[in-house]
Amino acid sequence: MSKPLKQIHLAAHFPGVNNTTVWSDPAAGSHIEFSSFAHFAKAAERAKFDFLFLAEGLRLREQGGKIYDLDVVGRPDTFTILAALAAVTEHLGLTGTINSTFNEPYEVARQFASLDHLSGGRAAWNVVTSWDAFTGENFRRGGFLPQEERYSRAKEFLATANELFDSWHGDEILADQATGTFLSDAKAGSFVHQGPQFDIHGQFNVPRSPQGRPVVFQAGESDEGREFAASAADAIFSRYATLEAGQAFYTDVKSRLAKYGRHPGDLLILPAASFVIGDTDEEAEEIAHQVRRQQVSGATALKHLEFVWNRDLSSYDPEGPLPEVDPLVSEEHISRGRAQVRMYRDPVAVAREWRELAEANKWSIRDLVINTGNRQSFVGSPATVARTINEFVQADVSDGFILVPHITPGGLDVFADTVVPLLQEQGVYRTEYEGTTLRDHLGLAHPDQRRAERAAS
Amino acid sequence: MSSSPHSHLHLAVALDGTGWHPASWREPVARPRELLTAGYWADQVAEAERGLIDFVTIEDGLGLQSSHHGAPDGRTDQVRGRLDAVLVAARIAPLSRHIGLVPTVIATHTEPFHISKAIATLDYVSTGRAGVRVQISARPNEADHFGRRTFPPFDLADLASPAGQERLAEHFDEAADYIEALRRLWDSWEDDAEIRDAATGRFIDRDKLHYIDFEGGRFSVKGPSITPRPPQGQPLVTSLGHQTIPYRLIARGTDVGYVTPQDAAEARAIVAEIRAEQEAAGRADDTVHVFADLVVLLDDDQAAAEARKDRLDALDGGAYTSDARIFAGTAAQLADLLEEFAAEGLTGFRLRPAVLGHDLPRISRDLVPELQRRDRFRTAYQAATLRGHLGLARPANRYAAA
Numbered sequence: 001m002s003k004p005l006k007q008i009h010l011a012a013h014f015p016g017v018n019n020t021t022v023w024s025d026p027a028a029g030s031h032i033e034f035s036s037f038a039h040f041a042k043a044a045e046r047a048k049f050d051f052l053f054l055a056e057g058l059r060l061r062e063q064g065g066k067i068y069d070l071d072v073v074g075r076p077d078t079f080t081i082l083a084a085l086a087a088v089t090e091h092l093g094l095t096g097t098i099n100s101t102f103n104e105p106y107e108v109a110r111q112f113a114s115l116d117h118l119s120g121g122r123a124a125w126n127v128v129t130s131w132d133a134f135t136g137e138n139f140r141r142g143g144f145l146p147q148e149e150r151y152s153r154a155k156e157f158l159a160t161a162n163e164l165f166d167s168w169h170g171d172e173i174l175a176d177q178a179t180g181t182f183l184s185d186a187k188a189g190s191f192v193h194q195g196p197q198f199d200i201h202g203q204f205n206v207p208r209s210p211q212g213r214p215v216v217f218q219a220g221e222s223d224e225g226r227e228f229a230a231s232a233a234d235a236i237f238s239r240y241a242t243l244e245a246g247q248a249f250y251t252d253v254k255s256r257l258a259k260y261g262r263h264p265g266d267l268l269i270l271p272a273a274s275f276v277i278g279d280t281d282e283e284a285e286e287i288a289h290q291v292r293r294q295q296v297s298g299a300t301a302l303k304h305l306e307f308v309w310n311r312d313l314s315s316y317d318p319e320g321p322l323p324e325v326d327p328l329v330s331e332e333h334i335s336r337g338r339a340q341v342r343m344y345r346d347p348v349a350v351a352r353e354w355r356e357l358a359e360a361n362k363w364s365i366r367d368l369v370i371n372t373g374n375r376q377s378f379v380g381s382p383a384t385v386a387r388t389i390n391e392f393v394q395a396d397v398s399d400g401f402i403l404v405p406h407i408t409p410g411g412l413d414v415f416a417d418t419v420v421p422l423l424q425e426q427g428v429y430r431t432e433y434e435g436t437t438l439r440d441h442l443g444l445a446h447p448d449q450r451r452a453e454r455a456a457s
Numbered sequence: 458m459s460s461s462p463h464s465h466l467h468l469a470v471a472l473d474g475t476g477w478h479p480a481s482w483r484e485p486v487a488r489p490r491e492l493l494t495a496g497y498w499a500d501q502v503a504e505a506e507r508g509l510i511d512f513v514t515i516e517d518g519l520g521l522q523s524s525h526h527g528a529p530d531g532r533t534d535q536v537r538g539r540l541d542a543v544l545v546a547a548r549i550a551p552l553s554r555h556i557g558l559v560p561t562v563i564a565t566h567t568e569p570f571h572i573s574k575a576i577a578t579l580d581y582v583s584t585g586r587a588g589v590r591v592q593i594s595a596r597p598n599e600a601d602h603f604g605r606r607t608f609p610p611f612d613l614a615d616l617a618s619p620a621g622q623e624r625l626a627e628h629f630d631e632a633a634d635y636i637e638a639l640r641r642l643w644d645s646w647e648d649d650a651e652i653r654d655a656a657t658g659r660f661i662d663r664d665k666l667h668y669i670d671f672e673g674g675r676f677s678v679k680g681p682s683i684t685p686r687p688p689q690g691q692p693l694v695t696s697l698g699h700q701t702i703p704y705r706l707i708a709r710g711t712d713v714g715y716v717t718p719q720d721a722a723e724a725r726a727i728v729a730e731i732r733a734e735q736e737a738a739g740r741a742d743d744t745v746h747v748f749a750d751l752v753v754l755l756d757d758d759q760a761a762a763e764a765r766k767d768r769l770d771a772l773d774g775g776a777y778t779s780d781a782r783i784f785a786g787t788a789a790q791l792a793d794l795l796e797e798f799a800a801e802g803l804t805g806f807r808l809r810p811a812v813l814g815h816d817l818p819r820i821s822r823d824l825v826p827e828l829q830r831r832d833r834f835r836t837a838y839q840a841a842t843l844r845g846h847l848g849l850a851r852p853a854n855r856y857a858a859a
Contacts, residue, residue, distance in 0.1 A: 024655045032685055034551070034582045058570070060666070060681060067663040067681075074651070074661075074685045077571070077578040083547035084582035086495065106519065106602040107567060114541035117493045118548040137679035138570040173538065175482065175489035180772065182482060182489065183533040189521065200604040203529060205521045207493060207538040299658035 008393045008429050009400030009442065010420075011095070012044040013053045013272060015408040017061075018338075019304075020274060020374075021072050022294045022406045029409050031072050036409035037081055038088045043409075047416035048430050050441040051093025051124060052085065053237070053402050054078050058102055059135040061337035063303055064312050068335075070300050072408075079111045086119035093438030095124035095217060100157035101131060101150065102139045105198060108157075109164035112214045113206035121210030121437030126217035126237055129154035134336045151224045156197040158232055162213060167191045170208035170448075212447040215438050221249075230256035233267060234444050237402060241271040241377040246397030268442060273377035273401040277414050281380045288379045291406055292370050301366040304373075308347045308354070310334050318366040322355050377401070382418035389419070390428050466795060466833050467805025467847060469559070469713075469748060470505045470820060472498070473516035474536040476813040477752050477779070479524065480772035482536050486814030493540060495548050501813060502549045505556055508821025509835050511846045512557025514590050514695070514807065517542035519563050520599040527611050529598055535773070543575050550583035557843030559588035559695060564635040565628060566594065566603050570678055572635075573642035580687035585842035588693030591636055591711075593628040622702065629702050634673030636694055636710035641669035643691050644854045645681035667856040689844050690851045697750070699780060701730065708734030712849060713746040715807050717781045721797050724749060728802035744849055748805040749798050750781040751791075754812070755819035759786040769811070781809060788823035792831060799833075805847075 014037065015021040022028060030036045044052050056078050061068040078096035085094060094115065098108055108125075116123035129150040133143025145153055172188040174181050189204040218229035219237040229236045230253060240249040249271075254264045276291060278284030296304070298318030306313050310328040327347035344350050358368045378385045393400060405411025423429035439446060445453075475482040475489055482489035491497040498515075505513050521537050523530045542560035550558055558579060562572050572589070580587035594600075597608045615621040650665035669680035695713040698704045707714030708731050716731075718724035728747050735745055756762040762785035770776045777783070784791055795806055808824075810816035828834035840846050 023653055023660055024658075032581060034584070038551070057683060059679075060683060067661075067666055069659045069661045069663045072660055073666075074646070074683065076581060076684055077574040079541075079544060080547045080575045080578035081582065083544040084550055084578075087548055087551040102568070103571070104566070104603050104605075110519075110541050111544060114544040117540055118495045118544055120495075137677070139568055139678075140676040142677075168538075173490065177483045177485070177487070177489070180483060180534050182535055183537050186531045186533050188537070198604055200602055202598050202602045203521045204602075205518065205538055206540060209493075297658040 005428055006393050006399065008389065008423060009268060009270060010047065010049045010429070011051045011053055011270060011400070011402045012040065012049050012412050013055070013402050013404040014040055015072070015405055015411065016055050017057060017072050017075060019071050019295050019300050020404060020406055021408065022291060023072050024294060025407055027407050027410055031408055032074055032076060034084060037085060039409040040412060041085045041089050041092055043412040043416050045089045045092040047412070047420045048433060049092065051095045051438055053095045053126070054082065054097060056097040056099065057337065058099060059138055059337045061335070063306060063335045068303070070297070070303060079115060083115055083118055086115070086122065091433040091436070093122045093124055093215070093441060094119055095126055095215070097126040097128055100127055100129050100154040101145055102135065105157055105160040105164060106200065106204070109161040109204065110206045113165060113209045116209035116211050116214055121439070123211065124215035124217060124438055126219055127154055127158055128219055151228055153197050155228060155232065156195050158216065160193045160195070160198050160200070163191050163193055164204045165213040167204045168208040173207055211437050211439050215442065215444065226253050227256060229253060229267065230262070231260045235268040235270055235442065238269060238271045241273040241398070241401065243392065243395065243397055246271060246392065247395065250396050250398060265443065268399040270400050270402050271398050272404050274404050274406065275378040275385060275415060276376050277380070277382055277385055277418060279381060281384050284380045288376050291376070292373065295406065296366060296370045296373060298366050301369040304369045305365055306334050308344050308350050310347065316365065319364045322358050322365055322368065327351050382422055386419045386422035386426070390423065390426060393428070464833060465835060466799055466828060467511045467746065467748065468834070469512050469514060469805065469807040470510050470817060471514045471516065471750070471807050471809040472501055472813065473809070474539070476811050476816065477809040478769045478773070478777050478811040479535045480769040481812040483772050484812050484814065487812065488814065489536065492536065493538070498545050498549055499552050501817060502553050502556060504817050504821055506553050508825040509838060510556055510821065511805065512559050512588060512843055514559045515542040515545050515561060517561040517563070519566055519594060519602055520596060526613050527596055543579065547579055547582055550579065550586070555838040557586045557588055557693065557846060558583055559590050559693060561590045561592050563594050564591050564632040566599065569635050569638035569676065570642065573639045574682055574684040576639070576692050577643060577682065577684040577687040580689055580692045585688035587687065587689065588695055588843055589639070590695045590697070591632055592697070593632050595624065595628055625702050629706050631673070631675050632696070633706055633710055634675065638669070638671045638673070638678045639694070640691060641671055641855070642678070642680055642682040643686060644856050645669050646686040647854050647857050648686055651685065686854065689842050690854065693843050693847070704731050705734045707731055708740065708745060709738040711745060712847070713748055715748050715750045717750050718798065719782050721801050724798050724803055725801040746804045746847060747802065748807045749803050750807045750809060752779050752781050752783040752809045752811055753791060753816055753820070754785040755788055755791060755816050755823060757787065759790065762786050766811070788819060788827045791824055792827045795828070796831070796833065
């Protein structure tokens with residue numbers, strides 16, 4: 001007997017503050033006006049997506065000591081924009097990236113519980129962690145956290161927030177006008193948490209929200225990050241959207257669940273994925289190539305090379321050959337405020353490899369950056385893209401994808417209008433929302449149900 | 458710069474739970490089971506907008522509500538539990554068109570960097586109708602929710618002592634720093650910083666983004682904000698005060714101060730004190746509105762309003778008292794009182810409906826028409842932004858080259 005078809009989960013990532021987003025296209029609109037967010041969210045809801053996803057960065061990126069000016073810069077406050085989007089959507093989940101280093105559990109728990117109430121059970125939290133003093137300069141405590149403690153901070157932060165969410169059970173508010181009893185229990189919301197990161201106690205002041213707890217996402221890829229996700233997350237936002245890498249990541253993470261008493265369906269793997277759609281596969285390939293050239297201007301190519309070389313390369317011609325000089329290996333890095341720089345562990349070797357590639361292919365600096373950069377995840381006609389996505393999900397590359405369009409705010413429309421109907425025809429994607437909460441969309445149990453199951457077993 | 462005749466009064470409505478009387482939730486109109494839903498708040502704001510009100514404020518706190526100033530009270534017969542006020546305001550913003558939205562934030566325990574971008578974003582989602590009410594918290598139990606600072610117990614009587622004044626000054630100094638950090642962050646992007654210059658590949662002109670380098674007693678903030686300058690440039694900053702130290706904050710940092718005079722003479726004295734502080738702070742030329750807070754019970758005759766208060770007091774087991782004057786009477790009588798107070802230099806009022814479901818419609822449907830008949834209130838919204846409603850110009854950016 002063949003395996004039953006998996007249902008595909010799809011979500012939309014609002015185009016980010018990086019060079020995937022093409023701001024120079026005539027179709028590119030505002031990245032900050034609410035109308036852009038509303039347009040994007042409504043397209044996602046029209047396509048019956050599970051949720052909208054927002055990234056976050058708490059300090060503007062710098063390179064060579066100056067604010068990085070080549071990508072989209074500027075974004076809204078995560079909680080505020082998600083609460084406003086709850087007013088213009090009915091079903092769409094609302095996932096926000098919120099940092100566990102530069103926040104406090106009591107405040108974040110009240111914000112997520114409030115968002116969950118105000119959206120009727122659609123809130124999700126992508127828990128990220130950082131340690132850098134660079135970002136810390138914007139906050140009360142500065143860069144207080146050693147790098148090796150960032151996951152212990154994140155774990156304890158999430159555990160503490162869960163204690164706060166669970167401090168109300170959902171049956172305390174009687175609001176009995178006749179007898180005058182508002183609360184059934186004067187101690188509702190009581191909590192005590194004592195740990196290395198947080199020593200807090202008192203009463204939480206937001207009663208139990210529809211989902212009990214927000215859905216929890218995790219995005220780290222290190223061994224520690226995977227273990228954190230396996231122990232505590234409902235979904236992973238990963239970057240492995242290709243066949244082999246996706247399957248390897250999927251198998252690895254899902255195999256870690258059993259030791260926490262969890263089932264494979266308790267943790268969804270949802271990689272970020274870009275796409276280009278054309279009338280034909282050939283046309284899509286052509287557009288995809290143009291988009292990659294738009295994403296990597298000459299100026300962007302030089303800046304990208306600087307990540308590896310860790311030197312000021314502004315005097316080089318992006319249409320010319322790669323620098324002969326070797327990368328500068330140093331604790332100090334030319335780029336600050338982005339995670340990408342950690343990808344190059346041996347920059348001298350990368351530089352050597354790139355020089356060889358460029359020479360063999362007669363590539364300029366810009367050609368090299370375009371050709372070694374990430375290719376779009378899905379390129380083709382609507383039929384090709386729909387087929388590939390379905391094949392990937394059935395082959396356990398993932399449980400679905402978080403789609404990242406390169407145009408704001410209309411980049412999702414073509415996917416919603418052409419690919420989604422084909423997935424629906426194939427019976428692997430919903431035609432209507434069946435539930436009301438994000439947990440319903442993702443097929444995740446309510447935390448109270450899990451607790452009851454554990455108590456019964 | 459005023460968009461309305463000078464004689465017009467400004468009105469704000471303070472939203473809190475089912476209303477300001479602690480027994481308000483017992484009233485049939487109260488909807489106490491809906492306090493955690495968006496629909497409840499949308500309806501309140503729609504009713505206020507129907508009355509052409511300048512703005513609503515939304516109360517908040519970082520602990521359970523309490524009838525004691527300094528500690529939880531363990532009571533189960535009053536409304537307890539609430540939603541984050543900034544999120545409520547954001548949730549309502551797309552559903553309203555004209556009215557200003559002014560949530561409360563607690564300066565003592567929150568991050569100015571986060572709140573600055575939250576209020577800037579509220580300004581974007583409301584297209585220029587955002588403000589913020591900055592409050593301090595000296596409560597030991599709320600500090601324990603954060604575990605970063607420990608505050609000794611206090612009650613209001615202690616605040617008059619030298620030690621109490623010193624403590625109050627520390628909290629308000631921190632709030633002043635907080636407001637300064639918010640304001641600098643809002644200005645940390647010049648309006649035309651986004652250039653999208655395809656020729657050079659630059660999305661922004663980084664010379665138009667500014668480090669704020671704020672160094673305060675309790676925190677420092679580098680900047681710039683991650684959020685571009687909001688539509689109003691500077692969203693409205695407001696604060697409540699009952700004595701000299703908070704009056705100084707109002708004078709130095711805010712656009713609107715809420716005060717609690719019991720009579721006209723006290724209103725005159727408070728306005729004079731704030732104006733003097735304003736001059737001392739070098740802000741004599743800036744518009745700082747001073748609004749009187751009033752708890753209101755409105756009915757067709759005074760006896761009915763007073764009887765309603767008595768009935769609510771009986772339900773709560775004691776007479777309701779407030780920092781603000783409690784008014785019970787008709788809309789015409791309230792209009793008389795507002796005119797009397799306005800003659801002492803107050804430019805507006807923040808009305809706290811005793812029972813939201815009863816007294817807010819009375820404000821929008823009885824009081825407002827009464828004031829309109831007297832040519833003391835707008836008959837239509839005249840401006841597109843909250844600053845505009847209040848006759849405040851869009852301010853120049855402090856970092857922009859002149």
